[in-house]
Amino acid sequence: MVIDGAQLFVRYAYPPNARGSCGPEDSDALFQYGQTGVTDPGLRELAKGFAGAWPYLELIAGATGIPDPLDYRVVEAYWVGSPLLDAVGTNNIGNSMEDRFRARTGMQFPHLVEGVLAGGVPHHSFHVFEVYPWLGLLRDDRRFATALHVLDQCRIRWGEVVAIAGDEAVVRSRPLAWDGVALHLADPILETAKFAVAGAGFVSGLAVGDAVSLHWDWICDKLTAGQLHRLRHFTERHLKIANTGVEHRGAAIALERG
Template sequence: MSLPGALSFARYAYPPNQLGYCGPDGAAALLRADGEQEIARRARLFEGAWSYLEFIARAAGHADPLDEAVVQAYWVGNDLLDRVVPAELVDFLRTRFAGQAGGTWNDAGSRAIAHHSFHVFEVYPWAAMLRRTGNPAAVSVLEKCRIRTGVVCDVHGETARVSSRPLILDGGVLTPGPVRHESVTWSAGGHTLLSGLTPGDRVTLHWDWICDVVTEEQCARLEACEQRQLGFVAGRR
């Protein structure tokens, strides 16, 4: 088991787990930098994310689904995604997510990608619901559930002010909107997996939490994966 991979998984999995949306109870355990064995045990209980990690690892020839490169491929994106055959991924997910309807993933054999953006916009039902009903609540969920990028403006204790582009509905099409400032958290009760934050840092965010400090190249890859998915969503209007 890779320590960097386990910690990377925890950085991104903690926010929805803390909110009770996925994973086992006791989300605080994911913020223990010395608890990699417990993080690894808990990672297997995230039905969605763990399925993708297993598939990416298999496609890339890695024995460990918590290999750092595998984890980064799913949450952010890297070259390992190029080794995934879309039709094989959909067949695999049909087994793992048997009985789950809602999204558009069942007919995604030509476009599926083992990335969190695919799970958000095609496996979850929210994008399809938005298309059917126009319910603005769906936009809010998609905005928070996706992994988005931002830049730290300033830091105040366990929160930070970050500039980012929210997901908006413009003329019936989901698209990143104008830059706005939002207040987000990066530490809880003194527990964090980040060494600190500095104004100007490029960061990734999940729900109302800063997950990691990333490079410009990683931001570009993440944004490209999302734009790809938004293009498919728009094409299905």
């Protein structure tokens, strides 16, 4: 099934939106758009309400000469990864971070800049590992388990479908682990994820053996070999950057989510 960029956005944005973690309050409307495949001005307005994701889409589009932030190429670059990300340019990314986060990050802002200079690009994993407050809480014995869970579930992860039952699939994936010093991808586990509700969902024709992307407890899309490679590449890039600065992180850096 060929979908446009707005519909691809729905697939990745809905899981945190349904939890009340990101974007406008009307998650039912977002689900309806994804289930019906309709793209109209109403969907575009919903997408603009994602204060975390939308500025990155604007940044990628503007820096690469693509008129529409919901162009498929832009949306794919942000959630999955593509060569577009390295074409955005360090100055453009740095200026965007300055505009969005300097006033709210205070003494933490230089560490965000360091992440950009180290190769950070406007991929969702950059926002999760470099901007979210959770990285700085991994050294807090009372809160590290929650922080690790959020970091793992909020990043776009990948896995292989090993079984399907009703509206759910069992997926083999590699979770994040924290060894007290650094984050890394642990050995594979089996997890259960939804791809529909009462038979209605976003991803059709799912089969055992498919490579898929996941966001929280939802399967977002089937991945081609190239998409899988790029998602792993940008995730691992930003994990490496995060680990080089984890000891400098304090509490919350930014409030924008999604």
